[in-house]
Amino acid sequence: MLATLKSKLNELTCWYLKNFCPKLVEILRRGYDMNKFKRDTLAGMTVAVVSIPLAMALAIASGVTPAQGLYTAIVAGFFIALLGGSKFQIGGPTGAFVVVIFNVMKNYGAEGLAMTMLIAGIILIAAGFLKLGTYIKYIPYPVVTGFTAGIGVLLISTQIKDLFGLQMASVPSEFLPKWAAYFDNLGSFSFASVFIAAFSFGAIFYVQKKRPNLPAYLVAVVGATLLVALFAIFSAAPDTIGSKFGAIPHFLPMPHLPEFDLNLMLRVFPSGLTVAFLAGVESLLSATVVDGMSGDNHNSNAELIAEGVANLASMVFTGVPATGAIARTATNYKSHAYSPMSGIMQSVILLLFMLLLAGAAKYIPLACLSAVLILVGWNMLNLTKMYYLLKGARGDALTLVVTLLLTVLVDLNTGISVGFILSSIIFMHRMSKEIEIQTDEKALEYKGGGRDLSQVLHEQGVVSMRFSGPLFFGDALDVTRFLQNLKTEPKIIIIRMGYVPMVDISGANALVGFIQRVMKKHDTKIILSNVKKQPRRMLHDAFLQNNLTWRNIAMATNFENALKITRRYLRMKRHQSAAGE
Numbered sequence: 001m002l003a004t005l006k007s008k009l010n011e012l013t014c015w016y017l018k019n020f021c022p023k024l025v026e027i028l029r030r031g032y033d034m035n036k037f038k039r040d041t042l043a044g045m046t047v048a049v050v051s052i053p054l055a056m057a058l059a060i061a062s063g064v065t066p067a068q069g070l071y072t073a074i075v076a077g078f079f080i081a082l083l084g085g086s087k088f089q090i091g092g093p094t095g096a097f098v099v100v101i102f103n104v105m106k107n108y109g110a111e112g113l114a115m116t117m118l119i120a121g122i123i124l125i126a127a128g129f130l131k132l133g134t135y136i137k138y139i140p141y142p143v144v145t146g147f148t149a150g151i152g153v154l155l156i157s158t159q160i161k162d163l164f165g166l167q168m169a170s171v172p173s174e175f176l177p178k179w180a181a182y183f184d185n186l187g188s189f190s191f192a193s194v195f196i197a198a199f200s201f202g203a204i205f206y207v208q209k210k211r212p213n214l215p216a217y218l219v220a221v222v223g224a225t226l227l228v229a230l231f232a233i234f235s236a237a238p239d240t241i242g243s244k245f246g247a248i249p250h251f252l253p254m255p256h257l258p259e260f261d262l263n264l265m266l267r268v269f270p271s272g273l274t275v276a277f278l279a280g281v282e283s284l285l286s287a288t289v290v291d292g293m294s295g296d297n298h299n300s301n302a303e304l305i306a307e308g309v310a311n312l313a314s315m316v317f318t319g320v321p322a323t324g325a326i327a328r329t330a331t332n333y334k335s336h337a338y339s340p341m342s343g344i345m346q347s348v349i350l351l352l353f354m355l356l357l358a359g360a361a362k363y364i365p366l367a368c369l370s371a372v373l374i375l376v377g378w379n380m381l382n383l384t385k386m387y388y389l390l391k392g393a394r395g396d397a398l399t400l401v402v403t404l405l406l407t408v409l410v411d412l413n414t415g416i417s418v419g420f421i422l423s424s425i426i427f428m429h430r431m432s433k434e435i436e437i438q439t440d441e442k443a444l445e446y447k448g449g450g451r452d453l454s455q456v457l458h459e460q461g462v463v464s465m466r467f468s469g470p471l472f473f474g475d476a477l478d479v480t481r482f483l484q485n486l487k488t489e490p491k492i493i494i495i496r497m498g499y500v501p502m503v504d505i506s507g508a509n510a511l512v513g514f515i516q517r518v519m520k521k522h523d524t525k526i527i528l529s530n531v532k533k534q535p536r537r538m539l540h541d542a543f544l545q546n547n548l549t550w551r552n553i554a555m556a557t558n559f560e561n562a563l564k565i566t567r568r569y570l571r572m573k574r575h576q577s578a579a580g581e
Contacts (some may be wrong), residue, residue, distance in 0.1 A: 001029055004023075004236055006113070007428060007571055011293065011543075014492050019301070019303060020301055020302040020305055020412065021085075021086065021127065021299065021300065022082065022083045022084060022306070022340070023084060023085055023086055023087050023299065023302070023339070023340050023488075024081065024082060024083075024084075024339060024340040025299070025342065025537055026345070027049060027087070027250065027338075027339040027341075028339065032341075036338040036339065036503055037341065037343075039336055039337060039338045039342075040337055040338050040339055040342040040345055041057070041345045042330075042335065042336070043335035043336060043337035043338075043344065043345075044117070044334050044337075044341075044342045044343040044344070044345025044348070044349055045059065045346075045349055046331060046332075046335040047090050047217070047331055047332045047335065047342065047343075048346045048348045048349040048350050048353070049215040049218045049270060050215050050217060050327075050328055050331055050510065051073050051092055051346065051350060052070075052089075052221075052350065052367065053217045053218055053220075053221045053326075053364075053372055054069075054092075054093075054217065054220065054328075054334040054376070055069035055070050055072065055073040055092055055093055055350075056069045056070065056369065057069070057366070057372050057373045057376075058094065058097075058098060058240065058320075058368035058373070058376075059072070059093060059094040059320060059368075060100070060162075060241075060245075060366070060369060060535060060552075061095075061098045061155060061158050061159065061373050062093070062097065062098050062101035062102050062104040062105070062320055062415065063101060063102040063106065064101065064105060064113075064320055066241050066247045066248060066361070066490075067245075067249055068318060068319055068432075069093050069258045069319075069336070070248070070353075071252060071253065071296065071314070071317050071318060071319040071349060072092055072093045072314045072320050072321075072322050073091075073092035073093065073164060073322075073346075073347070073350055074090060074347045074350045074351050074354075075252070075309035075310070075313050075314050075316075076093075076254065076311065076319060076521065077091045077092050077093050077311075077343055077346055077350070078089060078323070078343070078344055078347040079306060079309050079310040079312075079313050080283075080306050080307065080310045080322070080324060080549070081340040081344045081346075082306070082341060082343075083106070083302065083305060083306035083307035083309055083310075083344070083376065084287075084298075084302060084303050084307075084324075084340060085287070085299030085300060085301065085302030085303040085306065086283075086286075086290065086291075086298040086299075086303055086324065086329075086334050086340075087290075087294065087296045087339060087397035088290045088294060088296075088300070088329055088333045088337055088340075088342070089283070089286060089287055089298075089303070089307075089329050089332075089340070089343065090324065090325055090328040090329045090331075090332045090342075090346060090575075091100070091283070091307070091310055091322050091323060091324050091325065091343065092322050092325055092328065093319075093321070093322055094282060094322070094323055094325050095151060095152065095155050095373070095376050095380055096151055096278045096282050096319045096323070096380075097275060097278060097320065097323075098151070098154070098155050098158070098273055099154045099155070099320075099412055100275055100288035100412060101113060101118075101320055101321065101442055102173075103112060103173070103411070104116050104211070104268060104271050104350050106173065108267065108268055109112070109480060110262060111258055111259065111261065111264060112157050112264055112267070112268050114258035114315050114318070115258065115261065115265045115268050115272070115323055116268045116272045116275055116321070117270055117272075117275065117311050117312070117314065117315035118265070118272070118273045118312065118315060118321075119265065119268065119271075119272025119273070119275075119276070119313050120272045120273075120275035120308075120321060121308045121309070121310075121311040121312035121315065122277060122308065122312075123272065123273065123275075123276035123308070123310030124276050124280060124305070124307045124311065125188075125196045125304070125305050125308030125312075126308075127276070127280065127304050127307065127308075127312060128265045128301045128302065128303070128305035128306075129305065129419055130299075130302030131282060131301050132238070132301075133280075133299075133300030133303060133304045134300055134301075134339075136280055136281060136284045136300065138418070139285040139420070140391075140399065140419075140420065140424075140427075141276065141396075142389055142396045142397075142399040142400040142403065142419070142423060143399060143416065143419040143420055143423050144281060144285075144403070145382065145386060145389060145400055146383050146399065146400045146401070146403025146404040146407065146415070146419055147404070147412065147415050147416050147419065148380050148382065148408045149380065149381045149386060149400075149404050149407075149414070150403065150404045150405075150406075150407025151377075151380055151412070152376075152377040152378065152379070152380030152381040152382075152406060153175075153377070153381065153397065153404075153407075153408050154175065154377075155373060155376065155380065155405070156318045156373075156374050156377035156378065157175060157178055157376035158171075158372050158373075159370040159373050159377075160179075160182045160195070160305070160370075161182070161372040162237040162366040162367055162369070163193065163194075163197050163366060163370040163371065163374065164186070164189040164194055164197070164367075165189055165190025165192065165193025165194065165238055165239065166182065166185045166186070166188050166189055166190075167185065167188035167190075167552050168181065168185050168188070169579075170391065173467070174271045175408050175409055176409070177332060178491050179537075188369055190238055190239075192231045192237060192238040192367075193238040193365070193366075193367040194237070194367075194521060195227075196224050196227060196228070196231075196238050196365045196367040196368055196369065197367040197368070199220075199224060199368075199514060200220040200221075200223075200224050200226060200372070200484060201371050201375075202212030202218075202222045203219055203220040203223050203224075204372070205217045207219050207220075209463050216272040217372050220371070220372065221364055221368055221369070222363070223370035224348065224365050224367070225360070225363050225364050225365065226341050226508040227365075228240060228363055228364075229363070238365045238366065238367050239365065239366045240362060240363055240364060240365050240366060240368070240435075240458065241267055241361055241362050241363070241364045241366065241369075242371070244360075244361025246288035246362070246364060247358070247362050248354070248358040248359075248361045249354070249358065249361075250354055250355055250356060250358050251355065251386065252317055252351070252354075252572060253317060253318055253560075255315075255316045255317060256316065256318060257316060258315070259374070261580035265334050267497055271413075273413075274412055274413055274416065275311075276391075277323070277416065278312065278321075278323065279321065279323035280304055280307065280323075281332070282323045282324060282325075282326070283304070283307050283323045283324035284298075284300050284303060284304075284324075284495045285325060285326065286304040286324035286325065286326040286329045287300070287303055289326055289329070289330065290332075290333050292330050293333055294333055295331065297426055299506060301382065303324070306376070307322075307324070307537050309321055324328075326539045327379070330560025332346075337424055340416060358465075369493060378412050386400065387404045393428070395426035396426075397428075398422070398426070399423045399426060402418060402419060402493060403416070403418070403419030405409050405413050406418050406419070412544070425473055427550075428472075432534055444492075462490065462491065462492045462494075463490040463492070463494070464492045464493075464494040464496065465494065465496065466492060466496040466499075467495065467496065467497050467499065467500050467501040468499055468500070469499065469500065469501075470500065470502045470503070470507075471500055471502070471503045471504070471507035471510075471511070471535070472502070472503070472504040472506060472507050473509075490518070490524055491524060491570075491573070492524065492525045492526075492527065492561075492569060492570070493518065493524055493525070493526055493527070494527045494529055494556075494559070494562045494566065495526065495528050495529065496530060496559060496562075497527045497528060497529060497530060497531045497532070498530035498532075498558070498559075498563075500527065500531075500532065500535050501532060501534070501535075502532075502534050502535065503534065503535040503538045503539065504538065505511075505538065505541075505542065507538075508535075508538045508539050508541070508542035509542055509546075510548050511539065512541075512542045512543060512548060512560050513546075515548065515553070516546065516548060524552070525553075525569050526553045526554070526557075526577070527554045527556055527562045527565055527566065528553065528554070528555050528556065529556045529557075529558065529559050529561070529562040530556070530557065531555060531557065532557050536555075
């Protein structure tokens with residue numbers, strides 16, 4: 001019994017490693033030494049320095065404690081590096097989740113967030129095992145750009161209160177009322193908060209331009225924290241992490257499984273889908289970006305499984321949703337990381353930070369973290385990409401604008417759903433414009449040659465038709481109308497399909513319906529010329545479903561063969577006619 005179980009486990013492990021092998025396993029198989037470990041450790045230290053302020057700031061913006069952001073960066077970052085399919089991927093909380101987490105926390109609390117992460121984790125793991133990672137690339141680019149920009153706008157809008165230190169009892173959750181409340185309370189700003197925010201922006205811009213090798217966000221946080229001590233001397237200290245959230249724990253919390261609640265799970269299911277969608281898109285986009293920088297190739301399905309496991313692990317340690325972070329991943333590569341071990345070392349260093357320096361974090365001013373998040377939101381806007389999309393095709397521009405506005409003014413789920421549907425409709429409209437249907441009798445003059453062909457040309461009732469482009473349900477009505485408007489009563493119809501790459505069931509049925517009518521009414525011979533593999537299969541299935549026999553239907557490999565079949569058929573008809581006389 002034990003031997004059988006061990007054998008099955010070995011088979012399962014071999015199958016998993018064959019199809020979803022983590023990049024770390026590939027690296028270790030090729031050989032790994034101390035010099036490579038030193039490279040990964042230094043890169044992990046660099047990324048950890050970048051992650052510390054971002055993890056806390058994103059957690060605060062999401063409506064949870066800064067400690068939960070650190071938990072997420074440590075736990076999720078570890079599993080994404082351990083199991084992921086990308087060589088340089090760095091995982092943790094990102095700006096994409098802020099709005100979703102905030103709304104879930106507001107409406108359903110911590111248990112609702114745990115259920116959301118449970119749903120997202122299971123969906124991501126299932127998507128990886130079903131090998132759906134390769135299909136993420138089919139998400140329309142204007143939709144991705146639109147909802148990412150919308151999240152950036154929403155992220156910026158959540159930071160105005162802390163940025164200016166506004167004295168507001170509560171902030172409306174809706175976008176427009178939120179800004180109206182900000183303007184109504186501008187007079188209650190805090191000079192200390194405004195000064196800290198201005199200093200933070202200035203420090204970040206200076207370091208990024210003059211000292212690009214230094215961690216700009218961390219420099220700003222350290223400098224702003226020192227300024228807080230100076231303001232404290234004059235009794236004008238701004239709000240800090242400690243004054244709002246208390247001290248940050250020195251270690252990870254004990255693992256905790258949430259209590260399963262089916263009703264709560266059903267209520268947060270749309271949010272779980274959104275988190276899974278965002279995690280999948282952003283992680284694979286991040287992996288693709290760093291592949292372009294490094295020349296490596298990631299395993300998208302292994303990456304999805306790692307994202308799912310990471311979110312489940314983060315849930316167990318009371319963290320927040322996580323995914324691959326593009327900026328931190330690029331920083332990891334530029335810091336000369338060698339393998340996913342750098343992501344693991346980042347988690348180790350963040351854990352050491354909590355052990356040794358968590359007490360100092362409580363003095364970090366909220367205005368500084370707001371400045372950091374506003375810059376994160378600004379980068380998410382990606383104005384250059386938006387500009388070129390708006391200048392491009394009208395349908396893409398419309399999709400971008402609609403997705404962005406719905407994301408900002410309604411909610412993220414609506415923005416993604418409507419944007420995707422609109423983009424699909426526009427795509428189908430474009431594809432329907434690609435189909436061309438025309439009678440092609442002139443082609444008979446230039447194909448085939450010989451005296452027999454002149455006889456064909458003079459035979460009444462031979463019609464050649466050419467289809468170009470995909471034939472799918474968007475074109476079915478146009479095809480039907482065109483075929484119905486044929487005024488001749490042809491003996492032979494040659495349907496040339498060499499430029500038809502695909503046919504769906506609606507297009508096949510439209511064509512089959514026409515064939516049935518002309519065969520029944522005129523006993524017409526149908527010759528299908530140069531039908532590709534996929535259209536041939538669809539037409540064959542449609543013939544079977546409609547009980548259409550092949551008695552009067554011929555398949556020709558090309559147009560010349562179709563003409564030969566035409567000549568033979570016409571000669572046969574002439575002989576039959578002569579014999580009847």
